Every structure is written in C-alpha cells, then in structure tokens.
Amino acid sequence: MDFSYSPRTQELQARLNAFMAEHVYPAEPAWHAEIEANTRAGKRWTHLETIEQLKPKARAAGLWNLFLPPSADGSHSRGDGSSEFDFGLSNQDYAPLAEIMGAVPWSSEVFNCSAPDTGNMETIARYGSAEHKERWLKPLLNGEIRSAFAMTEPAVASSDATNIEADIRREGDEYVINGRKWWTSGAGDPRCAIFIFMGKTDKTAPRHSQQSMVLVPANTPGITILRPLTVFGYDDAPHGHMEVDFVNVRVPVSNILLGEGRGFEIAQGRLGPGRIHHCMRLIGLAERALKLMCERATQRVAFGKPIAQQGVTLERIAEARCKIDQARLLTLKAAWMMDKAGNKSAKAEIAMIKVVAPTMATQVIDWAMQAFGGAGMSQDTPLAYFYTLARTLRFADGPDEVHRNAIAKLELGKHAA
Incomplete structure (x- = not known):
C-alpha cells in the first residue's frame, strides 16, 4: 500500500497551492464584503462576483474540473469537445487536491469542484443517457449552470433511505412527481437549473428496488422553494440548503436515470x-x-x-x-x-x-x-x-x-x- 503522491498529483498540488496563494486567499476579504453588501441590499440569493471573477483564471491555469474520475465522460469537460481538462484523476490523486481547496470553503466552486455539482456530474456521466449528457452534463462541466440533489425529506427519518416517501408515478410518457424535500443544497442558487430527485416508483417492489432517480429541470411547473434552512444561523447564501415542495411536477419518462428501481x-x-x-x-x-x-x-x-x-x-x-x-x-x-x-x-x-x-x-x-x-x-x-x-x-x-x-x-x- 503506497500513499506517496504521484508526480502528476504533486505537480497539480504545486499549481493549486500557487493559485490559492495568488488569487483565493487574497480574495477572502472581498468575498466577505460582497456577502455583507448583498445582505444590506436584500440580495442574499445572488451569485458572487468574487467567485465568478476567479473562475476564468482557474480555467486558464488548467485547474478546472479536477474532480473528474477516469470513468466520467470527459468529452464534455469544457463543453466544446476539447480534452484539455480531462484529468481522469483517481480518488487517491484527487484527495490531496480536495484538501487544499477545503482550507477556503467557497474555493471549490472556483475550480468547478463543489458539491453537489461534482456528485451530480459524476452521476449523469455514469448513469445518464446521451441526451442527458448533452443537455445537462455539458453545461455543468462548462460551469454555465448549477444543480441540486433532492433526497432528504422532513416527514421521515431519511437516514434510512428506504423511508423516503416522495412519489414518482408514471402516466403515459410522463412521470408525475409529488413530495416535500429539504436540505436540498444548491437549490437557492439562481443558476440552479436541474435537480436529481429521488423517490419511489414502485412501493410494492423489494425494499431496495422501490426507489428511482429522475432528472427534474428547475423551471418545471409545480416546484416551490419554500425556505432556506440555516445551520447555526448561517444560511449559506447564495448556495443554500432549501426546503422544496414538488406538487404534480411532470417530466418526460426519458428523464429517468438508469431505469426504475435503480435509485x-x-x-x-x-x-x-x-x-x-x-x-x-x-x-x-x-x-x-x-x-x-x-x-x-x-x-x-x-x-x-x-x-x-x-x-x-x-x-x-x-x-x-x-x-x-x-x-x-x-x-x-x-x-x-x-x-x-x-x-x-x-x-x-x-x-x-x-x-x-x-x-x-x-x-x-x-x-x-x-x-x-x-x-x-x-x-x-x-x-x-x-x-x-x-x-x-x-x-x-x-x-x-x-x-x-x-x-x-x-x-x-x-x-x-
């Protein structure tokens, strides 16, 4: 068992540390000032220019989509078919890079490596159709949109995911979705364009085959953002951890990921x-x-x-x-x-x-x-x-x-x- 970092990882560590020292740490006062200014102006749920201004610099430095695993569909990493940022890093390669970014909690977004987008991108890359990848993965990898993951529910103990009660019912060529979700991180961002939603498609199936995941565009009628949930008083705007209501939300059957019962x-x-x-x-x-x-x-x-x-x-x-x-x-x-x-x-x-x-x-x-x-x-x-x-x-x-x-x-x- 060898825990030494590969030459490739060491090179990326050096580049990432240099970028953090030159751009990210010096931007921390501006980030705080922008948060305070947005609060005073009543614009808490507005993307932060401090972060947006750093993204092109990270991209130009070749530090974009570092999280991409070897199994991800790297052909869309830039959104233009280029493979310039197809790192294909293993978990062991990426881990020390995540540590560097972790020192400044908001910095992962600068490199398009923040949750829940990373998990959602890997999910679509691994389990999505060609249409899903073109419509959602491509702009996510390109940093044009953001996403959310809707799993946890306020009405049940979601630590046991079999308790999840949100209903995904098929009607013809559509799924009709009903359920209340919370701690849906990322749903507060105005750029959030897509949810990955987990619910039950068949309550009579074996216990671990009842759940499915489906892609739900954020602008679909029937979706209501009810409130941001705070953590010790912090609302984490503009990212947010939202309580979201889904009432008779209709999406095409083709939006299912992998198939029914595969959640x-x-x-x-x-x-x-x-x-x-x-x-x-x-x-x-x-x-x-x-x-x-x-x-x-x-x-x-x-x-x-x-x-x-x-x-x-x-x-x-x-x-x-x-x-x-x-x-x-x-x-x-x-x-x-x-x-x-x-x-x-x-x-x-x-x-x-x-x-x-x-x-x-x-x-x-x-x-x-x-x-x-x-x-x-x-x-x-x-x-x-x-x-x-x-x-x-x-x-x-x-x-x-x-x-x-x-x-x-x-x-x-x-x-x-």
Missing part, C-alpha cells in the same frame, strides 16, 4: 467518491484551524506567558496534529481501496472516514476557537463558520450512527461462527 444503486455509486471529497476538504479545514491556533498561541500572553507555553495549549496542538494525520491516512487508504478494488470493497473504510473526519475537524476547530477566546465565536475569525461546516458533515451523506452501525456489523461478520 439505491445510483446512490451508492454517487456517495462513495463524494464522501472522500468531503473528508479531504474537512482535513484542509482542520489544517487551517490548527495553523490559526498556532499563530494565535504564539502572539497572545495570558498569566505572564504566551498561550503557546501553557500546558493545555501544547497538549491540544499535539493532539490536533495526531488526529489530522490519522484522519488523512485513513481517508487516503479508503481512496486507494476504492481505486484498486471498487467502492463495495472499501465500504468499511468509507464508513470509517465519514465518522472520523467530521469528528476530528469539529474537535480541532473547537480547540482553535478556545485559543482565540471570545473572538473565536465572532465574525473576526472564520472558525465559527468552519465549525458549522464540520458539524454538518456528521449528518450529510449519512449520520454518524448509521456509519457506526455499518462498521460494527462488518466487524461482527468477521468473527461470526
């Missing part, structure tokens, strides 16, 4: 790589929190000596370094196994990183907040917002409890009589 199969193919991306971005976030904590600890004096000389601070810095490196190695192992043996063979490792990385990040960020005192909870540092992102990932793509149950069952199976 769980699609979900497993979609969520594996997404969890790697989430975990590596969290590791980047934790690395930045540790950097901020160390800088603060060397600059502040309490009880007659720098905070960095206080025993509790030293212990926390050491523990943070251990936890971050442990989480990174476990995530890289999961990525390596997915590349070598497939998602199914790596299911235990994928579940483990989904528990370990968010828990690690919330702890490291919490320690950094303590080092900053009251400032750590204010808008004067990014730490409070970092904490909300890390804490959210203990739910998104499956809650801790579900992943722990899966890990335990696999472990018990090793020792069964």
